[in-house]
Amino acid sequence: MTTAQQTQRPTSAELDAADPLAAQREAFYTPDAGQLTSYLDGNSLGRPLKATAANLQSFVQDAWGSRLIRGWDEQWMDEPTRVGDRIGEVTLGAAPGQVTVGDSTSVMLYKLIRAAVDAQPGRDEIIIDRDNFPTDRFIIEGIAKERGASIKWIAANPSSGVRTADLDGLLGERTAVVVLSHVAYRSGFLADAKAITGKVHAAGALMLWDLCHSVGSVLLDLDAWDVDLAVGCTYKYLNGGPGSPAFAYVNASRQDMLQQPIWGWMGADNPFGMTDSYRPAEGIRRFITGTPPVLAMQPIKDMVELIASVGMDSVREKSVKLTEYAIALADELLVPLGVHIVSPRDAAERGSHITVDHPLFADVTARLWEKGVIPDFRPPHGLRIGLSPLSTSYAEVELGVTAIRDALAELL
Ligand SMILES: Cc1ncc(COP(=O)(O)O)c(C=O)c1O
Numbered sequence: 384m385t386t387a388q389q390t391q392r393p394t395s396a397e398l399d400a401a402d403p404l405a406a407q408r409e410a411f412y413t414p415d416a417g418q419l420t421s422y423l424d425g426n427s428l429g430r431p432l433k434a435t436a437a438n439l440q441s442f443v444q445d446a447w448g449s450r451l452i453r454g455w456d457e458q459w460m461d462e463p464t465r466v467g468d469r470i471g472e473v474t475l476g477a478a479p480g481q482v483t484v485g486d487s488t489s490v491m492l493y494k495l496i497r498a499a500v501d502a503q504p505g506r507d508e509i510i511i512d513r514d515n516f517p518t519d520r521f522i523i524e525g526i527a528k529e530r531g532a533s534i535k536w537i538a539a540n541p542s543s544g545v546r547t548a549d550l551d552g553l554l555g556e557r558t559a560v561v562v563l564s565h566v567a568y569r570s571g572f573l574a575d576a577k578a579i580t581g582k583v584h585a586a587g588a589l590m591l592w593d594l595c596h597s598v599g600s601v602l603l604d605l606d607a608w609d610v611d612l613a614v615g616c617t618y619k620y621l622n623g624g625p626g627s628p629a630f631a632y633v634n635a636s637r638q639d640m641l642q643q644p645i646w647g648w649m650g651a652d653n654p655f656g657m658t659d660s661y662r663p664a665e666g667i668r669r670f671i672t673g674t675p676p677v678l679a680m681q682p683i684k685d686m687v688e689l690i691a692s693v694g695m696d697s698v699r700e701k702s703v704k705l706t707e708y709a710i711a712l713a714d715e716l717l718v719p720l721g722v723h724i725v726s727p728r729d730a731a732e733r734g735s736h737i738t739v740d741h742p743l744f745a746d747v748t749a750r751l752w753e754k755g756v757i758p759d760f761r762p763p764h765g766l767r768i769g770l771s772p773l774s775t776s777y778a779e780v781e782l783g784v785t786a787i788r789d790a791l792a793e794l795l
C-alpha cells in the first residue's frame with residue numbers, strides 16, 4: 384500500500400491530471416530527463432520560457448539589428464513604462480502611468496525610500512522589521528545615516544511575519560515611511576497589505592511594499608488598497624532571468640510630491656534637450672535614472688502575457704493547492720523526523736513557498752542539489768520549497784519532499 388493510499392489523499396499523478404494549468408508547464412524549458420528532477424526554487428529564479436528564446440533572437444535580429452539607434456525613438460524610450468503598465472494591469476491591480484521598469488530592486492528601494500523621507504520634513508523615522516530581506520534593511524540603514532533619520536524596528540518573528548498590531552507603539556507623527564515585504568522571504572507569510580497600509584496612512588505616513596515574493600504568485604490590488612509605493616523583482620515569478628530589472632509602483636496621486644535622489648538624464652523632462660540642469664519628468668518617468676535596460680526587460684513580457692492568458696486568479700489558486708500539497712507531504716514525511724513547518728498553515732496568510740526547519744538542512748540541501756533536487760537554504764536552518772505556479776507539477780513536489788526525507792534520514 385502506498386503512502387497516498389494510507390492517508391487517502393489524491394496522488395500527485397491524480398492532482399497533475401486534474402490540474403487545469405498542467406499544460407502551461409510545456410511553455411517552459413525543462414532540461415533533458417535525468418538532468419534535473421525537481422526544481423523548487425522558482426521563488427529565487429524562475430525557469431525560462433521557450434517563447435523567450437525566440438523573442439530574444441528576433442529582438443536582436445530585427446529590433447536591435449535592423450532598427451539600430453532608431454529603435455529608441457520608435458519604441459524603446461517608452462519600454463520601461465509600457466512594460467510597467469502591463470505588469471501593473473496583469474499582476475498589480477494598477478492603472479496605467481504608475482509603474483516603471485529598471486534598475487535593481489535594491490536601487491529602486493533606495494530611490495523610493497529616500498524620496499519618501501525627503502518629501503516629509505519633520506518626519507524622520509523609518510519603520511521596518513528585523514526579519515526583512517537584508518537588502519531592504521541595509522538600504523534603510525544607509526538612508527538613515529545619509530539623512531540623519533532613525534529606524535524603528537519591528538521585532539523579528541521568523542515563523543510568521545508582520546501583522547497590523549505590530550505597528551502599535553511604533554507609528555507616530557515622526558514616521559516618514561513604513562517598509563515591509565508583502566510575502567516574507569523566509570516563512571512565506573503573506574501580510575494584510577490593505578489593513579497595514581490603512582493604519583500607516585492614519586498616522587500620516589507613506590507605505591512601501593516589497594513585492595519580490597508576491598508579484599506573479601499572489602493577488603495584488605495596489606490601487607484599491609491605496610498603496611503609496613511598491614518595488615519588486617522580476618526574476619522570480621515573472622521569469623525575467625538572472626538579474627532582470629526591478630519594477631517600481633508609485634501611486635499617481637503621490638508622484639508630484641516625490642523627488643527621487645539619483646538624477647539622471649533619462650528621468651529628466653527633456654532627455655535629448657541636453658539642458659543645463661535637471662528638472663524631473665512628469666509622472667512616473669521621473670523615477671527613471673539612466674538608459675533603461677531594454678534588452679533585459681524583454682523576457683518579462685513573455686511571462687506577463689502567459690499570466691494574462693490564464694488570469695492571476697487561477698495562478699493563485701494553483702499556488703495555494705501546491706503549497707497545501709507540500710505541507711501535507713511535509714507533515715507526513717518530514718515532521719516525524721523532527722522537522723518543523725515554519726510557514727503559515729492558513730493559505731490566506733501564505734505566499735507561494737513553504738519553509739521547513741531542521742538543524743541538518745544545510746547539509747541536506749547540498750546533497751539534494753547534487754541529485755538535481757533544487758530547493759534553497761536560508762540560515763540558520765530553513766529549507767525553502769518554492770512553488771512557481773505555472774511551471775511546477777505536483778509530481779515534482781512529491782519527488783522533492785520525498786528526496787528531502789531520504790537525504791535527512793541518511794544523515795540522522
Ligand atoms: C524581499 C526581497 N527584496 C529584495 C531582493 C533582491 O534585491 P535585488 O534584486 O536588488 O538583488 C530579494 C531577493 O533577492 C528579496 O527577496
Ligand SMILES: Nc1c(O)cccc1C(=O)C[C@H](N)C(=O)O
Binds near residue numbers: 427428568595761
Ligand atoms: N536575487 C538572488 C540572486 O541575485 C542570486 C541568488 C538568489 C537570489 C534570490 O532571489 C534570493 C531571494 N530573494 C531570497 O528570498 O532569498
